[in-house]
Amino acid sequence: MRLSNTSQYAINIMVAIAEHKETKLLNAKSISDTFDIPYKYLTRIMPQLVEAKFIISTRGREGGYSLAKEASSISIINILNAVNDSLHASKCILKPGMCDANNKCALHDSWMVPNKSIKIMFNQTTLESITNL
Amino acid sequence: MRLSNTSQYAINIMVAIAEHKETKLLNAKSISDTFDIPYKYLTRIMPQLVEAKFIISTRGREGGYSLAKEASSISIINILNAVNDSLHASKCILKPGMCDANNKCALHDSWMVPNKSIKIMFNQTTLESITNL
DNA sequence: ATTAAATACTACTTTAATGTAGAATTAAAA
């Protein structure tokens, strides 16, 4: 029951950029150092977050990253979706696909309770709510 | 946010054995067929469940598996522990280790709510509660 | 006794996630 490294990295990256309040842009090296994210791996995640329109990248010397929109408008689920193909959120916990009502997996009903809690958390938690602004 | 294939397999296997109420023992082939678990992979999981004292194996012709104890005494968390080295249950969602109170990861507090719900479910859900007995 | 049907053991292969390397591109500073 875990989040992939890539997802963990992405969330930490977004938090770092949201919290960065200096005039100089925050660059990949700093983020890599702060969270012990392998630099070369991080620099492959960054373009995905740019592509998702969460951050703006500025290339060249003195370049780096900054938020592209309000921290309050970016929730954890958005970040997860940007780096994972899908969160598996709607998938069943005991089989590859989804359970249908007639043919439920053994944990289907039991899992609904924590799964709902997870979904609510990922949906309602925004960058604003978890950063020191 | 997912359970490993091995964990999923183990839970399905235990449910199948718990629900099996014929005089003939339930064998690996049947379980493999029922849940589309690769036979050879399944036969490497079985000894772990035997080792954990959840099931009894009977070798040789007409052999198979049966529950070693009451279905009510085996909870999901027990099964997960038997096949995973650790469930990561106590680990933090955004870093390899555990957060300490002073140095929390960004999602630490937010994660506590769903995490508690997951723990309760895995601890309180027993084979008895999810099988048709 | 022999055969058949089952579990158990050991080693190997494949796959997807993760991590690494190097070169290209960009743009400010010197």
Place this chain on the structure above:
DNA sequence: TTTTAATTCTACATTAAAGTAGTATTTAAT
């Protein structure tokens, strides 16, 4: 204008999980 510091792109390497194969062992049925 050259250098430097940054992002981006593409390809390759490593690792751990998942899957496969073959053989040994066990035991009931024949």
